[in-house]
Amino acid sequence: xxxxxxxxxxxxxSDYDLAATLGCGQAxxxxxxxxxxxxxxxxxxxxxxxxxxxxxxECPADQRDWAWLEDHLQLHVxxxxxxxxxxxxxxxxxxxxxxxxxxxxxxxxxxCLASFICSSTKQIVQIRQIIALLSERFGDPIPxxxxxxxxxxxxxxxxxxxxxxxxxxxxxxxxxxxxxxxxRIASGELNLDALTAMPLAGAREQLESLPGVGxxxxxxxxxFGFGFPTAFPVDVWVLKALRQLYFPKRKPRPARxxxxxxxxxxxxxxxxxxxxxxxxxxxxxxxxxxxPG
DNA sequence: GTCCAGGGATTCA
DNA sequence: TGAATCCATGGA
Numbered sequence: 001x002x003x004x005x006x007x008x009x010x011x012x013x014s015d016y017d018l019a020a021t022l023g024c025g026q027a028x029x030x031x032x033x034x035x036x037x038x039x040x041x042x043x044x045x046x047x048x049x050x051x052x053x054x055x056x057x058e059c060p061a062d063q064r065d066w067a068w069l070e071d072h073l074q075l076h077v078x079x080x081x082x083x084x085x086x087x088x089x090x091x092x093x094x095x096x097x098x099x100x101x102x103x104x105x106x107x108x109x110x111x112c113l114a115s116f117i118c119s120s121t122k123q124i125v126q127i128r129q130i131i132a133l134l135s136e137r138f139g140d141p142i143p144x145x146x147x148x149x150x151x152x153x154x155x156x157x158x159x160x161x162x163x164x165x166x167x168x169x170x171x172x173x174x175x176x177x178x179x180x181x182x183x184r185i186a187s188g189e190l191n192l193d194a195l196t197a198m199p200l201a202g203a204r205e206q207l208e209s210l211p212g213v214g215x216x217x218x219x220x221x222x223x224f225g226f227g228f229p230t231a232f233p234v235d236v237w238v239l240k241a242l243r244q245l246y247f248p249k250r251k252p253r254p255a256r257x258x259x260x261x262x263x264x265x266x267x268x269x270x271x272x273x274x275x276x277x278x279x280x281x282x283x284x285x286x287x288x289x290x291x292p293g
Numbered sequence: 294g295t296c297c298a299g300g301g302a303t304t305c306a
Numbered sequence: 307t308g309a310a311t312c313c314a315t316g317g318a
Contacts (some may be wrong), residue, residue, distance in 0.1 A: 026314085120315035121299090170301085172300065216315065233314065235315085237315070238314080
C-alpha cells in the first residue's frame, strides 16, 4: 500500500451523499459494488468510496490530476447556497429533507445526450443495461481494477453501427433515433461543443432538432451534460410531483405546468427538479405535504 | 388530441 | 408463478 501514489485521492466533502448522487438516475454508468461505486468518467475507470465526509477515488493507473473527477462530481459546488435559492415551500422542504446531500453531476455532453435518447419509456435499471451494452460493443477498451472496461462510445463510433446492432443492445424503437443523431453529430452538422456558450433556449432548440430529442430529453442533456442550471426536465415522476404537490385538486393544462416549472423554482431550478424527482421515487413525498389550494 | 413503438424489471394476485 | 403494469418519450 502506497500512501503517496497517484492512483488514489481523497477529498473532504460535507453534505454530499455519494450513493444518492450516483444512483438516482441522472447517470447510468455507476454500479454499487462491495460498498463502493465503480464507473467510467471521461474514458477513465474509477472506484469511489464514501466514509463520513471523506470521498476517496482509486484508478487503475496514475493520474496527472483529478480535475476530471472533481468536475464530474461537482465537488466545488456550495450545496447550501443552492438549497437556499429554492422557493421556501413545503414540497421542497420535504424533498430536501428526504434527500440530504443529493448532488447534480456534470456529465460529458454527448454521453448524456445519447443516454437520455435511450431512456424514453425505459426504467432506470434498463437504461443502465442499454448503456452498458453500447459501451461494451462500441466503446474503446480501457483498463479497470478487474479486467477491461469500456469507455462510452463516441458519436462517430455509434455512427458506424447498424440499426440492427443497436437494436441488439435493447434499444428497440430508440435505435434509429440514436443512430441518426450520432450521424448528425459525427458529421459535424451539429457541434455540441458550441451549445455551452449559447443561451438556454437556443441550445435547447438545437438539441430538439435532433431525432429522438424532445423537450424532456433536451432538458436532461442541458442540465446534466451541458451545465444549464435552470433546465427543468419533466418526466412522469416530476409531472406527478408537480400535480400532486403544487396543483392538488386541480387539473392544470400541460402548458400551465410547463410555465410554472420554468418560472417558479429560481436560478437552480434543475437542482430543485432533481430533489423532487428523487424524493418522489423514494416515496417520500405524499399529497398531504402539498400546498393548500 | 390519439396512437404506437421494445421489453424486461417490478408488482401483485 | 403468471399476468398486469410501468417506465427520466418522441414522432407520425
